[in-house]
Amino acid sequence: MAKLSQAELERHLWGAADILRGTVDAGDYKQYIFGLLFYKRLCDVWDEEFEALLAETGDREEAADPDEHRFHIPKEHRWEAVREQSTLIGQRLNNALAAIEDANLRLRGVFGDVDFANQDRFSDALLEKLLSHFEKHRLRNADVPADMLGDAYLYLIKMFAEGAGKKGGEFYTPRSIVRLMVEIIDPRPGMSVYDPTCGSGGMLLEAVQYLKDRGEDARTLSLYGQEKNFATWGIAEINLFLHNVDDAFIAKGDTILSPKRYDPKAREFVEGIGAYDRVLANPPFSEKVWGYEVWQNGDPFGRDTYGCPPKGYGDLAFVQHMLASLKDVGMLAVVVPHGVLFRGGAEGRIREAMLAADVVEAVVGLAPNLFYGAGIPAALLVCRKKKPAERRGKVLMVNGDATYKPGKAQNFLADEHVRRLAEAVHAFADVEKLARVVPVEEIAANGHNLNISRYVQTGADAEAVDVAAEVSKLQDLIAKRNEAEAVMFGHLKRLGYVG
Incomplete structure (x- = not known):
């Protein structure tokens, strides 16, 4: 059987999604495609292992022994x-997926609540077409x-x-x-890496890839995560399994x-x-229902070291959870909306406390629409x-608003942009129109405001506007419009359309 190229494999798998599109809600059919893909992979790899064992031992019973396989399929x-x-x-598929979960503790729950037996969604003809495609x-x-x-x-x-737009950000960064x-966080062999809002597991896998790219032993990493959405948790587990990452532990829950x-x-x-x-994460932006009712009386787990975030903005609850989850010599990177950097009230007080404790090392502003x-x-x-020691009492401000490549639907960071921003953080030095090391005293004098453009301006900053010149242009355009209207009404009057 001819081997597929990466592009051919991707087209093949996306073709399965095309079969379901229009029959199953766009927000749901990814679960079915991921489930079937994983089921097919498990079965094919089991067959591969069985044939290799059979060739080695000549004993079919021994070759089918569950202890001889990475996973068991009845x-x-x-x-x-x-x-x-x-x-x-559909019912046969449901039974198969349930049996695989029962037979493999590691795979318990990965298929989520997909229901191929729903005849309104999946006729036998549709499933036959879908399975034939995967074959x-x-x-x-x-x-x-x-x-x-x-x-x-x-x-x-x-x-x-x-395809999911805003909802897509819930499971993919x-x-x-x-x-x-x-x-930026530069994980090293033997370290533990944790993502408290891990989505589909991309950040944990990127830590693995980072070590692989450097020729280091990624298997020495200990990977941990937690994910609130049950279906997304299943996507993460499958993602890790397909990448042959067995030493990762993802919890379910808030x-x-x-x-x-x-x-x-x-x-x-x-x-x-x-x-x-x-620790690294991309928590939900400005979560409205995050647990304020509990934290306002004191977090039971003692994570509210710097204060209780406001009711409608949970960003700094996630940041404080991440800080509480760090070893003393640990390091974290977290995505936050810009409002976290300058909003007042409870968030301003938390920023003040964090700066006083000197736990903020750098703030990296990203370009819009990423x-x-x-x-x-x-x-x-x-x-x-x-x-x-050399970074204490200082915060590195990096303004990356001009560091990106424009795209049709959204902007993105090319390799050179990633490298430039990461190197700026590691260097922890002033770079014209990019980075500046700011004393905490200066930030305190600015009301503990971490708004990046206050400290670093780039070439992307808007040019100063000559208001008088712009008003003159506007008045000239209005005069020309009035003149054109007078000519038009003159013609209409002569033709009898207006009195």
Whole structure:
């Protein structure tokens, strides 16, 4: 069977989405495509492992032994068994996915609540067409290596995010921004990395890729995360599994109201705050319902060190959770809306307390329209509990509003932009029209305002407007319009259309 190129694989998988488009709601069909893709991959890899073991041992029973495989698929629920039936296909699929979850603790819950037996959505004819499409190409490791399939899966996530608009941002952060964040926090072999709002797991995987690109052992990383949306949690688990990342632990639940940490002795998640070397996240912007009613009486987990955020803006609750989750020598990077940098009230008091504690190391302003469904510019907040001696009492302000490449639907960061911004953070030095090291005393004198353009202006700043000249131009245009109207009404009067 001919091997697929990366582009061919991506077209093949996106073709499956085309089959469902119009039949299943756009916001839902990604779950079905991801579920079927994962099911096909599991079955194909199981067959591949079975054939290799059979060739080695000559014993079919031993080759089918669950202990000999990375995962177990009951015989009656393998792909070829489901394909033997031409009616009630959806129910057979449901049974197969449930049986795989039951047989593999690691895969428990990954298929979510997809229901292929819903006849209003999935007729046998439609499912036959969909399964036939997936059968066009084998998805064994020999045909499609893990990195290749993982990248194709990320491509699908990106495509679904683009189609979902604002909602797409709930489970996908553009990869260039993730890469920038990982470059900034610079995870090292043996470290623990944590994403408290992990979405589809892209940030954790980028940390793995970062070490791979440097020729370092990514398997020594310990990866942890939490995700509130159950369906998105399943996407993350599949994403990690397809990338052959087995040592990642993703909890389900609300990070602010019910934070989870992994207990290695009990081999399960328990309520509480962990301690990690590197923390990174893109929390929901200005969450309205985030847990204010609980925090206003004191956070039960003690994360409100710098204060309680306002009722309608949960951004700094996530930031404080991340700070509480850091080891003393740890480092974090978090995406925040610009309002967090300058809004007053409770947020102003929290900023003041954070600056007084000297935990803010850098603020990196990003260009507008980089995120799905959010045209407003955002910023990265970089924090440490204990900053290096030479950086204490200072905050690096980086203005990246001119550092981007324009796109049709949205802007993006090219490799050179990621490199330039990351290098600016690491250098922690003044760079004309890009970065400036600002003493905390100066920020305090400005009312603890972290608005980046207050400290660093770039070539993208608007030129000063000559108001008198612009008013003169406007008056000239109004005069010309009035003159044209007088001529037009003169013609209409002669023709008898007006009195």
